[in-house]
Amino acid sequence: MTGPVDSLPTVANNPHWLGYRCVVCDREYEPGYDGFVCADCGVDGILDVVYDYGAIAASGRVIDEDLGGLWRFAPLLPLRPAADHSAWTVGDTPVHEAGRLAAHLGLRTLFLKDDTCLPSASLKDRASAMAVARARQLDIHHLACASTGNAAASLAVLTARAGMTCTIFVPAAAPRAKLAQLVLHGATVVPVDGSYDQAFDLSLTEIFKHRWYSRNCAHNPLLVEGKKTAALEMASTLTGEFTGSDEDLPDAVLVPVGDGCIISSVCKAFRELHKVGVIGKVPRVIGIQAAGAAPLAKAWAAAGKSPGELSGREILAAVRPVEAETIADSIQVGIPRNRVKAWRNVASCGGAFLAVEDETIVEAIGMLARLAGIFAEPSGAAGLAGVTAALDQGLITKKEKIAALVTGHGLKDPGAGMAKGSIPVQ
Amino acid sequence: MTGPVDSLPTVANNPHWLGYRCVVCDREYEPGYDGFVCADCGVDGILDVVYDYGAIAASGRVIDEDLGGLWRFAPLLPLRPAADHSAWTVGDTPVHEAGRLAAHLGLRTLFLKDDTCLPSASLKDRASAMAVARARQLDIHHLACASTGNAAASLAVLTARAGMTCTIFVPAAAPRAKLAQLVLHGATVVPVDGSYDQAFDLSLTEIFKHRWYSRNCAHNPLLVEGKKTAALEMASTLTGEFTGSDEDLPDAVLVPVGDGCIISSVCKAFRELHKVGVIGKVPRVIGIQAAGAAPLAKAWAAAGKSPGELSGREILAAVRPVEAETIADSIQVGIPRNRVKAWRNVASCGGAFLAVEDETIVEAIGMLARLAGIFAEPSGAAGLAGVTAALDQGLITKKEKIAALVTGHGLKDPGAGMAKGSIPVQ
Numbered sequence: 001m002t003g004p005v006d007s008l009p010t011v012a013n014n015p016h017w018l019g020y021r022c023v024v025c026d027r028e029y030e031p032g033y034d035g036f037v038c039a040d041c042g043v044d045g046i047l048d049v050v051y052d053y054g055a056i057a058a059s060g061r062v063i064d065e066d067l068g069g070l071w072r073f074a075p076l077l078p079l080r081p082a083a084d085h086s087a088w089t090v091g092d093t094p095v096h097e098a099g100r101l102a103a104h105l106g107l108r109t110l111f112l113k114d115d116t117c118l119p120s121a122s123l124k125d126r127a128s129a130m131a132v133a134r135a136r137q138l139d140i141h142h143l144a145c146a147s148t149g150n151a152a153a154s155l156a157v158l159t160a161r162a163g164m165t166c167t168i169f170v171p172a173a174a175p176r177a178k179l180a181q182l183v184l185h186g187a188t189v190v191p192v193d194g195s196y197d198q199a200f201d202l203s204l205t206e207i208f209k210h211r212w213y214s215r216n217c218a219h220n221p222l223l224v225e226g227k228k229t230a231a232l233e234m235a236s237t238l239t240g241e242f243t244g245s246d247e248d249l250p251d252a253v254l255v256p257v258g259d260g261c262i263i264s265s266v267c268k269a270f271r272e273l274h275k276v277g278v279i280g281k282v283p284r285v286i287g288i289q290a291a292g293a294a295p296l297a298k299a300w301a302a303a304g305k306s307p308g309e310l311s312g313r314e315i316l317a318a319v320r321p322v323e324a325e326t327i328a329d330s331i332q333v334g335i336p337r338n339r340v341k342a343w344r345n346v347a348s349c350g351g352a353f354l355a356v357e358d359e360t361i362v363e364a365i366g367m368l369a370r371l372a373g374i375f376a377e378p379s380g381a382a383g384l385a386g387v388t389a390a391l392d393q394g395l396i397t398k399k400e401k402i403a404a405l406v407t408g409h410g411l412k413d414p415g416a417g418m419a420k421g422s423i424p425v426q
Numbered sequence: 427m428t429g430p431v432d433s434l435p436t437v438a439n440n441p442h443w444l445g446y447r448c449v450v451c452d453r454e455y456e457p458g459y460d461g462f463v464c465a466d467c468g469v470d471g472i473l474d475v476v477y478d479y480g481a482i483a484a485s486g487r488v489i490d491e492d493l494g495g496l497w498r499f500a501p502l503l504p505l506r507p508a509a510d511h512s513a514w515t516v517g518d519t520p521v522h523e524a525g526r527l528a529a530h531l532g533l534r535t536l537f538l539k540d541d542t543c544l545p546s547a548s549l550k551d552r553a554s555a556m557a558v559a560r561a562r563q564l565d566i567h568h569l570a571c572a573s574t575g576n577a578a579a580s581l582a583v584l585t586a587r588a589g590m591t592c593t594i595f596v597p598a599a600a601p602r603a604k605l606a607q608l609v610l611h612g613a614t615v616v617p618v619d620g621s622y623d624q625a626f627d628l629s630l631t632e633i634f635k636h637r638w639y640s641r642n643c644a645h646n647p648l649l650v651e652g653k654k655t656a657a658l659e660m661a662s663t664l665t666g667e668f669t670g671s672d673e674d675l676p677d678a679v680l681v682p683v684g685d686g687c688i689i690s691s692v693c694k695a696f697r698e699l700h701k702v703g704v705i706g707k708v709p710r711v712i713g714i715q716a717a718g719a720a721p722l723a724k725a726w727a728a729a730g731k732s733p734g735e736l737s738g739r740e741i742l743a744a745v746r747p748v749e750a751e752t753i754a755d756s757i758q759v760g761i762p763r764n765r766v767k768a769w770r771n772v773a774s775c776g777g778a779f780l781a782v783e784d785e786t787i788v789e790a791i792g793m794l795a796r797l798a799g800i801f802a803e804p805s806g807a808a809g810l811a812g813v814t815a816a817l818d819q820g821l822i823t824k825k826e827k828i829a830a831l832v833t834g835h836g837l838k839d840p841g842a843g844m845a846k847g848s849i850p851v852q
Contacts, residue, residue, distance in 0.1 A: 007525070086522045086799065096512045099433070100589055117543045119799065121837060161799030163526055180844040181836075186796040370612040373512065373545065373587030410607075411547060411837035418606040 005163045009083035011137035016055045017078040020047035020221055023340040024312035031078065036219055044316055046341050047221040048268075049078055057276040062232075063241055068092065070126055070229035073236075076272055077225055079133050087162035088129040090118055091229055095237040095403075101371040102402075105387050111250060111403040112384075113234045114374055119161075121409035122330075122380075123230055123262065124154035127217050130226030131155070132162045135213040142166065145215040146196065146203040148174035149330050150408055155215050156185035167212070169203040171196050218259040218337030227262050230405060231269035235279060242278040250283045250403035252396045256382035257287035257296060257353065258331030260342030262407065267345030283403070285351040286395055287342065288386035290326035290379075293333055294355035295319050296342065301353075308347030315343045327358045327416055330379035330408060354389050361385045365410065365417035375410035378417075383407070431589045435509035437563035442481045443504040446473035446647055449766040450738035457504065462645050470742055472767050473647040474694075475504055483702040488658075489667060494518065496552055496655035499662075502698055504651055505559050513588035514555040516544050517655055521663040521829075527797040528828075531813050537676060537829040538810075539660045540800055545587075547835035548756075548806075549656055549688065550580035553643050556652030557581070558588045561639040568592065571641040572622065572629040574600035575756050576834055581641050582611035593638070595629040597622050644685040644763030653688050656831060657695035661705060668704040676709045676829035678822045682808035683713035683722060683779065684757030686768030688833065693771030709829070711777040712821055713768065714812035716752030716805075719759055720781035721745050722768065727779075734773030741769045753784045753842055756805035756834060780815050787811045791836065791843035801836030804843075809833070 013031055020029040022038035022045045029035075029047065038045025056062065056075055064074040067084055070091035074080040081088060093115050102110035115123040128151070135143055145155055146169040159166040167188045170179060179189050192199040200216065207214045217223040231253070238248040253270075255263045266285050273279045289297045299319040300307055310318060321335040336342060346353065361378050364385035368374045376384075383404040390396045410417060439457055446455040448464035448471045455461075455473065464471025482488065482501055490500040493510055496517035500506040507514060519541050528536035541549040554577070561569055571581055572595040585592040593614045596605060605615050618625040626642065633640045643649040657679070664674040679696075681689045692711050699705045715723045725745040726733055736744060747761040762768060772779065787804050790811035794800045802810075809830040816822045836843060 086520065094512065096587075117545060119543065120801075121547075121835070157799045157801070159799075160796055161522075177840060177844070181801065181840060184792055184795040184843050185799065185801070366610055369610040370586055373583045373585075373611065375546075375583070375607065375611070409547070409837065410610075411835065414603060414607060417610050418603070 005136070005141050008087065008136050008162060009081050009085055011079050011081045011133045014074065014078055014080055016052045018050045018052050021050050023048050023344060024316065036214060036221070043219070044340070046218070046338055048341060049221050049225050051076070051272070053272065053275040062273065062276060062278055063236070070129060070226065073229050073232045076232060078222055079130065079137060081133055087158050088133045090125045090129050091233060093117055093233065095234055096372060098372040101367060104367065104371055106391070106398050107387065107402055108399050109401040111234070111238065111401070112372060112374065113230055113403065113405050115230055115405070115407055116374060116376060116380065116409035120150070120154040120157040121412060122150035122154060123227065123405070123407040124150040125158065126226040126229050127151070127223035128154040128158040128215060130222050131213060131215040131220070132158050132164065134222055135164060136162070138213065140211065140213040142210070143213045143215050144169065144203055144207050146170070146200040148178055150412070151215065151217065152182055152187070156182045156187040160185045167206070169199040171199050217261045224261050224265045224268070227265035228269040231266040232273065234403060235270065235273055239279065246279045246281065248401065249279060249281060251400035252284040252286055252390070252402055254286050254288055254383040254386045254390065254402065254404040256328070256331050256379050256405070256407055257289050257342065258293070258333040258336065258379070260296065260336040260338035262405070263287045264338055264341040264345045266405065267349050267351065271349060282349045284395070285346055285349050286386060286390055287346055287351065287353040288382050289353060289355045290328045290331055290361065290382060291355040291357045292326040293322065293324035293331060295322050295334065296336055296339060297353040297355040307343065310343070312340045315340045328361055328378035328382050329413070330377065331382060352395050354386050354393065354395070356382065356385045356389055360388070362417060368406065369410070369417065374406055376406050377408040377410050377413045380406050380408035380410070431562070431567050434513065434562050434588060435507050435511055437505050437507045437559045440500065440504055440506055442478045444476045444478055447476050449474050449770065450742065462640060462647070470766070472644070472764055474767060475647050475651050477502070477698070479698065479701040488699065488702060488704055489662070496555060496652065499655050499658045502658060504648055505556070505563060507559055513584050514559045516551045516555050517659060519543055519659065521660055522798060524798040527793060530793065530797055532817070532824050533813065533828055534825050535827040537660070537664065537827070538798060538800065539656055539829065539831050541656055541831070541833055542800060542802060542806065542835035546576070546580040546583040547838060548576035548580060549653065549831070549833040550576040551584065552652040552655050553577070553649035554580040554584040554641060556648050557639060557641040557646070558584050558590065560648055561590060562588070564639065566637065566639040568636070569639045569641050570595065570629055570633050572596070572626040574604055576838070577641065577643065578608055578613070582608045582613040586611045593632070595625040597625050643687045650687050650691045650694070653691035654695040657692040658699065660829060661696065661699055665705065672705045672707065674827065675705060675707060677826035678710045678712055678816070678828055680712050680714055680809040680812045680816065680828065680830040682754070682757050682805050682831070682833055683715045683768065684719070684759040684762065684805070686722065686762040686764035688831070689713045690764055690767040690771045692831065693775050693777070697775060708775045710821070711772055711775050712812060712816055713772055713777065713779040714808045715779060715781050716754045716757055716787065716808060717781040717783045718752040719748065719750035719757060721748050721760065722762055722765060723779040723781040733769065736769070738766045741766045754787055754804035754808050755839070756803065757808060778821050780812050780819065780821070782808065782811045782815055786814070788843060794832065795843065800832055802832050803834040803836050803839045806832050806834040806836070
């Protein structure tokens with residue numbers, strides 16, 4: 001239901017939300033802390049949202065039947081809107097069991113979590129929904145981010161639904177067609193004469209100056225909580241809303257990795273469900289990077305047998321910036337801002353990071369389209385693209401239950417998969 | 427759940443499905459009739475699916491709680507699959523109350539049924555879902571249609587999910603990017619050296635020759651039944667699944683019109699819900715055509731005060747072919763093949779046909795994006811584009827509850843709405 005901001009339902013804190021903890025130095029903050037990153041560690045000190053898991057377990061519920069979309073999982077989210085609204089009630093996307101695609105890859109079981117059908121056609125809507133709800137709670141009516149892609153489209157769509165406004169900071173070289181779509185939704189687009197990093201830095205300066213709300217996911221820890229709902233939904237779908245057996249839960253989940261936000265959210269979701277006692281195992285979460293933008297996969301390979309033993313500062317030092325170049329623009333990231341959170345989460349669930357070539361990603365687009373009827377953009381197919389490499393490296397086996405997250409629709413970049421499609425002439 | 431064809435759940439007839447009736451001569455046929463059109467009237471003799479409404483009313487239910495997506499309305503559909511499957515369980519899309527957009531247009535209440543989030547990003551998935559289910563029932567594994575647009579994409583996606591195959595007949599001038607997407611999904615694309623009409627005719631010849639299943643909606647009457655579920659869902663959403671008051675039902679629904687299939691389905695849905703006694707009124711359904719492709723709107727205006735009194739043959743004679751030219755390619759139709767069914771349905775609910783200029787459609791794309799956060803392709807915005815003309819002509823009033831169907835995603839034609847978007851420079 002769309003209306004002016006003051007008619008939006010109210011939004012309250014989850015009483016079991018304790019606050020934040022810095023992923024580098026472990027310093028803790030109250031829920032009301034508005035600095036986004038750790039006051040001691042600066043931009044590297046990404047915060048993690050912390051809950052009272054004992055209290056949630058004692059409450060006996062992780063599903064809120066009164067709300068729809070991602071808010072069904074309000075007991076494991078920092079916020080709870082008083083009611084649904086088209087500006088923030090997104091989610092409830094399908095999990096497909098892709099039998100023919102599994103057989104083609106030699107797997108026994110393959111699940112695909114299909115987030116291509118969200119309002120702006122990517123998983124990023126889960127983060128934007130959280131941002132809009134938080135802005136409503138704080139009585140802030142203007143949001144901003146630095147992005148040329150899915151985050152920008154998502155913010156433009158959901159602020160339009162909320163009756164809020166937004167500013168998008170983009171590198172001047174961004175494709176004008178993508179920018180025009182943002183303007184169509186009413187966003188103010190600010191071209192920045194420089195790189196994405198410079199656009200990001202300018203966005204932070206302006207956000208603080210104007211007291212806007214930040215929808216920069218690698219900076220605002222609440223947004224990872226929104227993204228967490230993709231995995232919460234997957235687990236819920238495969239266990240009959242946690243009332244049935246958890247034997248259909250995947251043994252491993254493959255997730256595309258750019259800044260490291262989505263993979264952090266997936267690991268956190270399963271670990272939290274396990275902590276509060278509604279699932280009996282935590283899948284290994286495997287991060288797939290494009291070979292041309294694989295700082296995490298490179299550092300992980302170099303870390304030897306015990307990557308989980310690195311401290312936050314050691315992870316910061318181990319993950320070296322690269323010149324990122326890949327067809328999968330949504331994960332074309334030279335230095336993942338959420339690398340510490342991503343690394344720690346992946347290590348804690350027995351996962352790993354891998355890299356795949358662009359040609360493998362293009363092949364995965366074709367396999368998804370032909371054998372599962374899902375049209376994915378390159379980054380959206382990157383998770384699936386990691387299956388063969390993960391098998392080769394012994395990170396998964398053919399008899400296990402494997403899941404992949406499909407994060408964005410192919411209509412966002414329709415040319416990317418087309419090299420495989422030749423048109424027969426009658 | 428995707429798997430090989432023989433692992434698809436079985437599909438049965440609705441026991442209350444009586445058969446078909448020709449819209450021109452009223453001749454009746456059994457459910458097993460496989461001629462698609464009337465044996466006496468030929469291609470003009472489109473059939474209408476007929477149910478035993480008394481028996482459905484007596485059964486006391488129009489919702490089947492055991493199935494998902496559009497199959498929740500199986501009691502009002504010709505078929506019922508034994509279980510859900512990703513190849514045919516689509517639907518359950520949101521109805522947004524668009525408060526700011528209503529205020530902008532001077533309306534008190536505006537509902538938007540948002541079918542942009544279906545798997546292939548258009549309402550056509552509802553028809554393809556029915557086609558795939560019927561093919562499964564008939565043990566036919568290959569489907570075909572003539573189309574360059576949404577119907578083709580939809581058929582390619584859902585046959586891929588079913589493990590079936592399909593052939594798409596396209597005019598040779600069709601954009602190659604759109605064709606490549608079909609090939610990516612595994613469709614066989616057959617370019618026809620000629621117009622859409624010639625591609626359509628060739629598709630019928632080949633379908634009969636090879637005993638494929640026809641997914642040509644203006645020809646196969648079961649597909650309109652699938653499309654009917656958009657309006658069934660809208661009514662269900664606005665009445666608490668028919669358990670609450672029906673005071674939120676729209677007084678009028680605006681629907682884009684090309685071949686006349688979707689508008690036929692919308693009228694039929696509301697009339698059937700009324701016949702079986704679960705709603706107390708039938709909205710007036712108003713068909714919106716692009717001014718450059720408006721044979722129905724022109725004939726309706728010329729028909730004077732009693733368009734409802736025309737016989738099937740008189741309607742065939744009254745609706746004259748035009749040279750169709752509009753930005754809204756999905757409704758760029760020179761002679762609507764389903765014109766008799768569309769005309770009769772619209773007349774029976776007190777509706778009308780109207781034409782709007784392309785500029786008005788482009789403005790509607792911008793209004794939807796900016797004030798409701800929905801990105802629509804031109805034909806998808808055409809229903810909303812008719813609001814002002816409908817007000818001017820007294821077909822709706824500002825105090826009434828108005829609904830519009832948004833039928834396809836803007837990412838299918840991202841350039842169309844962009845004329846309105848100018849990018850500010852910092």
